[in-house]
Amino acid sequence: MPTSKRLYGNRLAILAPLATVVVLASLALAFFQAPIEADQGFSQKIIYIHVPLAITTLIGFIYGGICAIQYLRSGDPRDDLRSYTAIHQSLIFCIGALLTGMIWAKASWGQWWVWDEPTLVSFLIVFLLYCTYQPLRFSIEDPERQSRYAAVFAVVAGAFVPLNFIAVRLADPLIHPRVLGTAEGGLTNGMKPAFYLGILGALLLFFTLCRYEMANKHTRAQLRALRRRFGQDAPARAGRSSAPEVPAR
Amino acid sequence: MSAPQQARAAAAGVEQATKPRQVGILAATGAVLGKELRLERRAPQTLVAMAIFSATAFVIFHFALQRDALEGGLAAGVLWVTLTLAALLGIGRSFVADRDEGGLDGFLLAPVDRSALLAAKVLTLLAFLVAIELVAVPLFALLLLEPTPSAGQWLQLAAVLALADIGIAVIGTLVAAMAVRTRARDLITSILVLPLCIPLIIGASQASEPLLSAGTGGAPARWLAVLALYDLIFGLLAWALFDYLVED
Numbered sequence: 489m490p491t492s493k494r495l496y497g498n499r500l501a502i503l504a505p506l507a508t509v510v511v512l513a514s515l516a517l518a519f520f521q522a523p524i525e526a527d528q529g530f531s532q533k534i535i536y537i538h539v540p541l542a543i544t545t546l547i548g549f550i551y552g553g554i555c556a557i558q559y560l561r562s563g564d565p566r567d568d569l570r571s572y573t574a575i576h577q578s579l580i581f582c583i584g585a586l587l588t589g590m591i592w593a594k595a596s597w598g599q600w601w602v603w604d605e606p607t608l609v610s611f612l613i614v615f616l617l618y619c620t621y622q623p624l625r626f627s628i629e630d631p632e633r634q635s636r637y638a639a640v641f642a643v644v645a646g647a648f649v650p651l652n653f654i655a656v657r658l659a660d661p662l663i664h665p666r667v668l669g670t671a672e673g674g675l676t677n678g679m680k681p682a683f684y685l686g687i688l689g690a691l692l693l694f695f696t697l698c699r700y701e702m703a704n705k706h707t708r709a710q711l712r713a714l715r716r717r718f719g720q721d722a723p724a725r726a727g728r729s730s731a732p733e734v735p736a737r
Numbered sequence: 738m739s740a741p742q743q744a745r746a747a748a749a750g751v752e753q754a755t756k757p758r759q760v761g762i763l764a765a766t767g768a769v770l771g772k773e774l775r776l777e778r779r780a781p782q783t784l785v786a787m788a789i790f791s792a793t794a795f796v797i798f799h800f801a802l803q804r805d806a807l808e809g810g811l812a813a814g815v816l817w818v819t820l821t822l823a824a825l826l827g828i829g830r831s832f833v834a835d836r837d838e839g840g841l842d843g844f845l846l847a848p849v850d851r852s853a854l855l856a857a858k859v860l861t862l863l864a865f866l867v868a869i870e871l872v873a874v875p876l877f878a879l880l881l882l883e884p885t886p887s888a889g890q891w892l893q894l895a896a897v898l899a900l901a902d903i904g905i906a907v908i909g910t911l912v913a914a915m916a917v918r919t920r921a922r923d924l925i926t927s928i929l930v931l932p933l934c935i936p937l938i939i940g941a942s943q944a945s946e947p948l949l950s951a952g953t954g955g956a957p958a959r960w961l962a963v964l965a966l967y968d969l970i971f972g973l974l975a976w977a978l979f980d981y982l983v984e985d
Contacts, residue, residue, distance in 0.1 A: 655936035
């Protein structure tokens with residue numbers, strides 16, 4: 489059945505190669521074109537991966553919250569699926585941002601974890617909060633209520649993200665040099681193309697992965713519906729799951 | 738008259754009978770709040786548990802930290818960890834009786850605004866937290882706190898406590914309403930409330946640290962502002978979202 493292809497195939501056929509090209513191009517620029525920073529040397533190159541991952545994480549969490557608001561207004565399961573995939577993928581990007589942040593901290597300050605880097609600490613708190621999204625969904629059996637409660641969570645957590653950043657940043661005594669704060673302002677012209685292309689690449693990668701996950705969920709639902717139609721013994725719902733159930737069309 | 742017609746006539750009758758008796762949100766909030774407080778007075782359960790927990794936690798901190806007296810940031814930390822975890826106990830119980838005894842269904846059948854339930858639950862939790870702090874904070878000062886705060890510092894500490902309590906009560910009610918319909922209720926409550934409370938704890942510890950140190954320092958105004966902002970935003974969010982949690 490070509491529905492899934494109509495819905496996702498064409499866009500994925502464009503998005504996936506585009507994301508690959510942009511990510512590779514940004515990495516190539518970062519390693520071969522951007523100048524080596526005088527202060528930190530080669531280890532500074534990690535900002536071309538770390539900062540795009542971090543920015544994409546935040547955009548993804550907030551996008552998940554916006555989709556959740558839409559779901560609460562429309563009740564359309566596809567909005568719930570959008571919110572779910574956005575938060576799911578952002579969580580993975582968040583792990584990436586945390587790990588690269590830790591590597592950078594080790595390289596520039598000699599420690600794997602520094603508490604006076606407010607952005608890193610904020611990411612840890614946000615990560616801990618969004619870690620509860622899947623357990624929450626999983627512990628609610630009724631699919632409709634699962635979607636509704638998950639949407640409420642996504643909205644609350646989406647509002648929590650900026651507030652948390654404010655609180656953590658204020659708590660920082662500002663003794664430490666603010667490396668990340670100077671990342672945007674202190675970029676030389678040679679660094680800018682790699683940096684902005686890196687952000688674009690991470691965003692494209694994020695949306696490609698979201699599309700893949702959504703296409704996968706739709707295809708599975710359709711496969712199950714087809715099996716049932718042809719008399720095979722397939723359950724209407726694939727067991728208890730934390731993922732939203734999409735109606736097959 | 739056929740059965741559907743009768744049912745329709747009866748429904749119309751009910752509608753007519755209930756419409757003039759539409760209860761205002763304040764009256765409904767008062768009624769639910771009164772019910773909660775009466776329940777706790779007649780069969781004290783949550784408050785007792787929270788009080789015992791707080792006292793035990795102070796003793797545990799004494800031995801775990803191996804300190805006879807605390808001051809400054811360490812004192813603020815011990816106080817806020819204890820109060821947050823004690824609040825978790827109250828949050829975990831918040832909607833349990835309503836669900837088990839059918840109070841939630843009864844409330845949903847009543848022709849009142851659902852926000853009344855939110856307001857009543859937040860006020861109940863707030864009352865519990867204030868009651869517990871009236872016992873736990875003096876006890877903390879007696880057992881562990883080394884410099885005795887001045888009268889002015891006590892007043893400022895009360896303001897910090899009140900602002901943080903409002904935030905904990907709002908977040909707690911929102912999470913409790915969500916968690917009571919899940920299978921792993923207690924687990925979900927703890928893992929959801931604690932991260933959401935982190936900014937509150939940052940603000941409350943920072944604001945109460947100078948109050949619990951030797952000297953005459955006051956609570957920094959910007960931290961009180963952060964706490965108030967947090968209360969305001971989550972209050973509005975809870976108000977907007979609570980209806981979706983009690984829809985059925």
